[in-house]
Amino acid sequence: MNLALSSGLENGLSTSLAEHIMADATADTLAAINTVQAALNVIATLQLTAFRYPPDYALKNGTNYDYIIVGGGTAGSVLAYRLSSDCKNKVLLVEAGSYPPFESELPLMFTTMSKMPYDYDTSSVNDNYTAQNLQDHIVSLTQGKMLGGSSNIxxxxxxxxxxxxxxxWANILRDDTWAYKNVLPxxxxxxxxxxxxLLASKYADLHGIDGMIKIARQIADVDCFYKKAFQELGHKIVADTTSFTSSLGVTNPLLEIGDNLRQSSSLCYLAPAKSLSNLCVALSTTATKILIKNKIAVGVQVVTSSGETLELYAxxxxxxxxxxxxxPQLLMLSGIGPKSHLEEKGIxxxxxxxxxxxxMDHTGLAVAIQMESDTSTVPAPNPFKFPVPMTALYAALNSSQTYPDYQGIFLLFPHDSAALMQFCANSFKxxxxxxxxxxxxNVGRTVLFAVHNLMMPKSRGKVLLASTDPSxxxxxxxxxxxxxxxxxxxxxxxxxxxxxxxxxxxKARNATLVDTGLCPGLHDREFWKCYSLAMSATLWHYAGTAAMGKVVDSDLLVKGVRKLRIADASVMPTLVSGNINAAVTMIGERAAGFINDD
Structure with a gap:
């Protein structure tokens, strides 16, 4: 199954791929994606998804609201819906981006979405050590800049x-509030x-059946082969890794796809709030400062799409x-952050x-394994499904350990696949x-593309202000x-x-590790240590920069400043074992619960 952006792109990338191998297939792929992205940018001007959402609200300087939410991403969308569901609350949601583009709703299209206007596309600082085999030797930190944020990308x-x-988390915070039994609801x-x-299995009790986000597995015929291969190594085949005791095993992961659409936070939370008159959504509006008086947050300063600076009050x-x-950028611009850094910037x-x-981020990389020969006709891709078969492995090195050391997401690409090149060149870069x-x-052979990442890395980075200019x-x-x-x-x-x-x-399929040419020698420990460094990349799971216990308390309130709360991945004291979007959504639900309790 090839990932086709259009019939023209498919022809340009799949049928002619073998002809271009001796030239630069990656350049061809990126050029084709750029062409498609240019067309998508034109389509975006039509705002084809705007009908789903609350209208863009015209702000007036000095207006008061009960709650001001800065950021309409994964958690912000949850909070906007939950808080405005109480008609006594007047809620303002400030979002730097606009409506999600049409292609964000199609599960097939996500590899086209990086480096578009709705991607912040922040770049890491080159450390001259890691990421040296990524384009430009930096990590392109893809993040959604639109309603729904990264849940759309x-x-x-x-x-x-x-x-x-x-x-x-509960142990770190000395607060049982965040124990699994208490976040599961x-x-x-x-x-x-x-x-x-899963609804007919023991796993049903660990999932909701009437919540906002539809989830289900996508199972392909080939998945059984790969699950049984890992079973040969002693890994359990499980229908779901959700468990009160252990998340280890090989499985078909749950996907946030329902009704043939990506189940983003914007679609699932903000769309149902469209008719709520007490929810105001201000698009293309950037918060530049939190207004604080006597260590009490009283509002925000924003810059609108027209360049007008306004002060709004909560x-x-x-x-x-x-x-x-x-x-963290907004907090530091507002005078909340490391004293020495703020003073250096004159704040x-x-x-x-x-x-x-x-x-924090899940330290990750890609491994490609060349599988069997194949010249069969590949059917056209279904835009309403994830583009290729996928299995997931959660594994621990110590057989007595119940939680994983690493996650493997395995994507099976058919021969001469446009999708493989898009994953490699435009997603992982x-x-x-x-x-x-x-x-x-991949010419005439299927390829297993393994996304391999550590669940609980100990390394830590940091975010600093480059300037006091919020832009x-x-x-x-x-x-x-x-x-x-x-x-x-x-x-x-x-x-x-x-x-x-x-x-x-x-072995029966003549499987061979694809040699990147970056690491010499046999596949021994030195080879894999070299590979770990040479192929280091990102899993786009950024977290921890306003962590509970350090910056906020266990109710997500900022220490030392009243009436200011943080609700997003930045509050995580450590990462979670897997893709973080579900956990971030849970944090949004939890924050809404704290606020309603207060």
Whole structure:
């Protein structure tokens, strides 16, 4: 199944791929994507999804609201819906982007969405150590800049995480509020499980059935082969990794796809709020400062799409849900952050807090395995489904451990696949040399593209202000492998994963690791340590920069400043075991619960 953006692009990338291998298939892919993106930009001007959402609200200087929410992304959409559901609340949602583009609703299209106007596309600072085989030697930090935020641009994998993750949060905070047994009801509140097999299984009790976001598995005929290959290595095949005891095993992951549409937070939470007259949604409006008097948040300063600067006031709370990169930026611009850094920038310090520190991401990379020969006709892709078959593995190196050390997401690409090149060049943004080697391996052969990542890396980066000008993106130091433990663990987990090449099933299909040419020698420990560093990339799971216990308390209130709350991935004290969108949505639900309780 090829991922086709249009019949023209499919012809340009699939049927002629073999002819271009000796040239630069990656350049061809990126050029074709640029052409399609230009067309999509024109279509975006029609605002084809605007009919689903509340209209763009015309702001007036000095207006009062009960709640002002900064950021209409994953968690912000949840909060806007939940708070405005009480008709006594007047709620303002401020979003720097606009309506989601039409293509965001089609599960097939997500590989086209990076580096578009609705992607912040912040870049990491080149550390001259990691990411050196990515384009420009930097990490392109894709983030959604639109209603629904990154829930409209991510890969739609829905996973709660392991109970150990949340129990660890509870231990860090010395507050049982965040233990798994206490966050599970909020996961169930957001979920609408539609998968018939899981609804009839023991896993049904761990999922919601009438929540806002529809979730289900997408199972292909080939999945059984790959699950059984990992079973040969001792991994359990499970219908779902959601569990009170252990999330280990190989499975078909749940996807946030329902009714043939991506189940983004905007579609699932903001669209139902369209008719609420007490919800005001201000688009293309950037919050530049939190207004604080006597250490009480009283409102926000914003710049509108017309360039007008306004001050808006909150009677009850200001809630920041701008994400793990832009939440710390706004806090620091407002005088909340590390004293030395703020003073260096000439910003008056209101609260000396470690804002911007503790930046986390799932340390990840891609491994390509060339599988069997194939010349069969590939059917046209279905735009309403995830583009290729996918299985997931959650594994621990220690057999007595109940929570995973690493996650593997395995995507199976048919021969001569346009989709493989799009994943490599436009999603992961590997160099032309790397992607060309993957393309060459894909000529006449299927390729298993393994997205391999650590669940709980110890390395930490940071976010700093590049300028006091809010329009200038902050500096992001990813910190990848700054703790050598992570490099060693990545090496060990890759060696553990690579055992699959020796299974009878993989041998029967003449499976071979695709050589990137970056690391010499046999596939021994030194090879995999070299590979870990050479192929280091991002999983787009940024978190931790306003962490609970450090910047906010366990009710998500900013320490030292009243009536100011944070609700997004930045509050995570540690990462969770898997893709983080479900956890961020849960945090939005939890924040709404805290506010309603107050």
């Amino acid at each position: 991510g890969h739609m994998v829905h996973v709660q995480g392991d109970p150990h993750d949340y129990n660890n 909020y996961f169930k509140k957001l979920e609408n499980l539609t998968d018939p097999g 009677n009850k709370e200001v809630i920041v849900s701008a994400g793990a990169i832009h939440t 008056s310090v209101i609260a000396d807090l470690p804002v911007g520190e503790n930046f 590997y160099s032309h040399d790397v992607c060309n080697k993957f393309a060459a391996a 200038i993106e902050p500096l992001v130091y990813t910190g990848t492998y700054t703790n050598e433990y992570d490099l060693d663990l990545m090496t060990d987990t890759l060696m553990d994963f690579a055992r699959v090449l020796k299974t009878k099933r993989f």
